[in-house]
């Protein structure tokens with residue numbers, strides 16, 4: 598268990614600096630497509646259009662793509678340390694998860710959904726009281742729509758969750774996790790406005806959907822290396838999230854891994 602120094606946290610905590618730039622470039626690429634189409638016809642214009650559109654679709658849907666918005670995918674360390682990140686809470690699993698973490702002297706960051714936090718404020722306060730961090734994982738977790746939200750709807754999900762979590766917990770999150778890992782060109786605008794840095798992951802077991810703890814654990818441990826950011830979930834309908842974490846914590850202890858939570862930038866408002 599360790600906390601990261603402030604200098605390191607500053608370099609890890611990267612708020613998108615010019616999210617408008619990528620939007621401008623995307624608009625420009627479409628002007629170029631129209632120009633190509635007009636000058637050379639559809640044989641050049643159509644492939645150019647498809648190429649630019651597919652690039653944006655790929656960058657939106659591929660969770661580790663950073664074309665549209667920077668993301669932290671692993672910690673730059675050679676030490677056997679991992680950052681546990683737990684999405685989708687709070688939930689009925691939060692209490693048992695906190696007990697487990699305490700038993701293993703482990704720390705984690707909980708990426709919370711605002712509307713769930715408002716309904717279970719005690720669980721949010723427990724997370725902080727017991728020494729863990731919280732992050733922003735949208736206000737309502739619109740998993741089927743998140744990738745195609747426009748700037749206003751995106752701001753409603755990200756900005757509103759900042760307000761909800763601040764009211765419930767007394768702390769303003771500094772980290773953001775995209776819903777189902779999807780990040781369209783508008784995410785960066787809200788992250789900049791709220792001084793949030795996006796966190797992706799380097800190890801995941803699909804424990805949000807898969808109900809076989811053996812398979813989930815095999816997928817997770819295969820990708821765990823020094824500096825891994827581990828994506829976990831709580832409250833999944835299959836009910837195995839706590840068991841998965843228990844077995845992961847045992848594995849980490851056996852393999853000599855410690856858990857770390859990067860400290861938040863000191864210049865936070």
Ligand SMILES: [Zn+2]
Nearest residue numbers: 684685776777
């Ligand atoms: Zn989620």
